[in-house]
Amino acid sequence: MAVATQSRIPPDLMLNLQKGGIKLETERDDMLIASVPKEQLTEAVQHIRDELGGRFITSAGMDMRSLNGRFRVSQLFGLDADKTFLILFSDVDPLDAAIPTITGLIPGANWAEREVRDLIGVTPVGHPDLRRLVLPDDWPNNLYPLRKDFKVDERPPAAPENKVRINIPPKDASVLPIGPFFPTLEEPVFINLFVHGEEIVGMDYRGFYGHRGVEKLGDSDLTYQQVPYLAERICGI
Amino acid sequence: MERIHSHLLWIGLACHFIGFDTLFMQAWRIREPVMWLTEYLTGNRKTYGMNKIGGVARDLPADAMERILPVIDKIEAEAVRVVDAILEDSSLRARLEGVGILSTEDARAYCVIGPTARGSSLDIDARRDHPFAAYDELDFEVCVEKGCDIWARTLVRIRELLESIKMTRQALKQMPDGPVMADFGEIKPYQIGVSSVEAPRGEVHHYAVTGPGNRPFRWRVRAPSYNNLQSIPAMLRGAVIADAPISVGSLDPCFSCTERMSVIDVDSGEVKVYKREELLARKKL
Numbered sequence: 001m002a003v004a005t006q007s008r009i010p011p012d013l014m015l016n017l018q019k020g021g022i023k024l025e026t027e028r029d030d031m032l033i034a035s036v037p038k039e040q041l042t043e044a045v046q047h048i049r050d051e052l053g054g055r056f057i058t059s060a061g062m063d064m065r066s067l068n069g070r071f072r073v074s075q076l077f078g079l080d081a082d083k084t085f086l087i088l089f090s091d092v093d094p095l096d097a098a099i100p101t102i103t104g105l106i107p108g109a110n111w112a113e114r115e116v117r118d119l120i121g122v123t124p125v126g127h128p129d130l131r132r133l134v135l136p137d138d139w140p141n142n143l144y145p146l147r148k149d150f151k152v153d154e155r156p157p158a159a160p161e162n163k164v165r166i167n168i169p170p171k172d173a174s175v176l177p178i179g180p181f182f183p184t185l186e187e188p189v190f191i192n193l194f195v196h197g198e199e200i201v202g203m204d205y206r207g208f209y210g211h212r213g214v215e216k217l218g219d220s221d222l223t224y225q226q227v228p229y230l231a232e233r234i235c236g237i
Numbered sequence: 238m239e240r241i242h243s244h245l246l247w248i249g250l251a252c253h254f255i256g257f258d259t260l261f262m263q264a265w266r267i268r269e270p271v272m273w274l275t276e277y278l279t280g281n282r283k284t285y286g287m288n289k290i291g292g293v294a295r296d297l298p299a300d301a302m303e304r305i306l307p308v309i310d311k312i313e314a315e316a317v318r319v320v321d322a323i324l325e326d327s328s329l330r331a332r333l334e335g336v337g338i339l340s341t342e343d344a345r346a347y348c349v350i351g352p353t354a355r356g357s358s359l360d361i362d363a364r365r366d367h368p369f370a371a372y373d374e375l376d377f378e379v380c381v382e383k384g385c386d387i388w389a390r391t392l393v394r395i396r397e398l399l400e401s402i403k404m405t406r407q408a409l410k411q412m413p414d415g416p417v418m419a420d421f422g423e424i425k426p427y428q429i430g431v432s433s434v435e436a437p438r439g440e441v442h443h444y445a446v447t448g449p450g451n452r453p454f455r456w457r458v459r460a461p462s463y464n465n466l467q468s469i470p471a472m473l474r475g476a477v478i479a480d481a482p483i484s485v486g487s488l489d490p491c492f493s494c495t496e497r498m499s500v501i502d503v504d505s506g507e508v509k510v511y512k513r514e515e516l517l518a519r520k521k522l
Contacts, residue, residue: 030367031431055361056348057433058464060444060457067427076431076444080366085431087444108348108464176478191469191485198477203470218456224290224424227453231443232284234458 013052013082020047022088031085038073038090038099045102048077048086055080056102059112061120063148065094071122073099075109092122101127119146119215129167134208137164145216152213152220167204169194180209238278238405241312242271243437244398247489248319251391254486255332260322267315270308277304292418302409313402320395333388337484339472340385347468351439351461352397353488355381356390363435375407387487394489423451436461438489462491 017024017032021040026033036044048054054077062072070091077086092099101124103110113124114133121144123130132139140159144150169175169192179190188209194202214234218227249264272282278297279285287293298304323329339349344357354361362379364372380396382389428447433440439461448454465488472484 026429031429033429057440057442058444058457058459060455062446062455074444076442078361078367078433080361083367085367085433087429087431106348107346108467111463111467112459178481193473193478193481195478198479200473200476200478200481203473205466205469207466215456215458218453223452224421227456228288228290229286231458232286232288234460 013079016047016051020044020051022047030083031087032079033087033089035089035091038092041088041090042100042102042105044088045075046105048088049105052077052079052086053081054078054086056106056108057085059109059116061116061122061146063120063146064091066148070094071097071120073116073120073122075102097121098123098125100125103127118144120144121147131165134211136211138162145213146219150216152216164206166192166206167202169204170201172196173201180206238271238275238401240401240437241398241405242268242275243489244394244401245271245316247394247437248323248391248398250489251387251483251486252329254483255329257326257329260319260329263319263322267312267319270312274305274308289418291421292416294417296417297412305409306406309402309405313399316398316402320399323391323395330388333386333391333483333487334384335386335388336480337387337390337472337476337487338385339468343468343471344385347471348464349439349468350464351435351437352390352393353439353465353468355379355393357385358383363433363440367433369432369434371408371411374411375404377404387483390487427454438462438491439465460491462488466490 014024017034020036020043022034022036022044024032024034049056057076057078060074060076062074064070064072068091071094072089072091074087074089077088078084079086090099099122101109101113103113103124104126110127110129111133113127114130117123117127117130118133118135121142135145138158138160139162140156141162143156145154166175173194173196176193176195177190178193180188188207190206190209192204192206193200194204214230218230222230245264245268249261249268252258252260252264275285276282278301279287279295287295339353339357341358344354344359349357349359350361358381360379360381363369364377365379377400378396380393380400382392384392424447426447426449430443430445430447432443432445441461442457442459444455444457444459445453446455469485469488473481476484
């Protein structure tokens with residue numbers, strides 16, 4: 001009870017978390033850190049979205065094998081009305097490196113889940129688009145650069161058999177490719193517009209050209225004071 | 238100040254995308270003194286090198302008030318004239334109103350942020366919702382518009398531009414004295430930290446896990462364009478090709494913000510291989 005009275009989390013929010021099968025691990029001024037078994041992840045996320053008003057921010061995969069033998073997939077939410085962040089994590093057995101997708105519940109999680117798969121190698125099962133997102137198309141299969149056993153200066157040989165795949169356009173639609181350079185801005189991105197005459201009926205997006213390994217560098221070689229210097233160079237505007 | 242220059246930059250670019258180059262030049266002319274101020278404050282026009290763990294690299298110069306306030310006043314007077322020109326221009330409005338629609342439901346589903354979200358009725362702003370720095374000591378309005386189109390995104394940025402000028406004034410007048418850096422010693426490993434900062438395009442999130450040896454164990458960054466770009470398919474469906482550039486441009490996207498993460502050697506030879514691969518893939522369609 002002592003903890004509950006000191007808690008700045010509204011009691012109904014706390015109760016609500018428990019109802020969602022979510023276990024609160026740590027509570028801090030502006031942040032709740034909670035865990036859920038991966039089997040209950042989708043129910044928990046639905047609960048956070050619908051009952052707590054949670055706004056999905058991003059996912060983060062982490063290689064914790066040196067600590068507990070697992071990969072960890074964290075989902076970040078903003079509980080804006082409570083001025084709080086919620087981090088919900090599930091640990092994943094490397095022998096079964098898969099986790100249920102949440103993109104069906106939150107379309108905005110599409111890229112974040114694919115990125116976890118590209119870099120850590122945890123597959124979001126049931127995801128509508130399991131193409132690569134951030135890795136180049138000729139990156140070798142089954143090689144995950146954010147795993148701790150991948151060295152920061154490792155340069156794997158190209159795997160040219162891995163081809164670019166563009167989504168199938170709707171029937172009778174023409175494809176208008178724009179890029180990889182000059183779609184409005186002079187930066188590399190490849191947009192394929194699917195059109196019926198002038199009307200756009202769909203599109204395919206391929207970005208993430210010119211990757212720089214910024215997070216890998218931050219996770220391996222840099223000190224705290226060096227990271228802000230690098231972080232600022234992710235973007236100049 | 239970052240938001241002032243960034244929104245003026247966007248107004249200029251947006252006008253350029255739709256062929257209104259006079260306003261493009263005017264917006265960028267007004268923006269230039271902001272760059273002079275950031276150079277005076279930080280030593281750099283952009284990529285300021287000010288943020289450090291524990292504080293900032295330099296204090297305000299002693300004459301900051303006298304140097305900055307008159308420039309801000311002038312920028313405000315000129316910005317108001319540009320804003321009036323935008324608001325009263327019927328052809329500009331016809332070009333942007335009802336174009337690049339992102340419904341409130343789609344905005345929420347794709348988790349967009351910043352002016353893209355606020356132009357689609359989503360009342361979110363990390364400066365108010367997750368206050369950082371000294372934003373909880375400033376009086377400001379979160380600018381939300383209901384139009385869900387490019388015009389609404391334009392209005393949000395225009396209002397934020399003027400709001401930011403007022404906030405700069407407030408911050409300067411309220412700036413306390415004191416050290417600008419705090420010492421930190423050894424940080425315990427495996428602690429989790431999250432920071433959310435409302436950048437001109439929306440929230441930038443840094444998620445960090447501390448590691449042994451006073452180095453990060455995991456550092457995850459999410460720039461605002463990462464989520465805003467995912468809403469493009471919803472925005473373009475049913476639109477016409479001529480509206481695609483300004484629609485994409487209305488997100489004020491930063492493609493370099495999504496170019497991160499993997500370890501790859503991007504020399505010119507490799508880029509060439511890419512073009513060929515993609516052309517071949519195209520041929521098969």
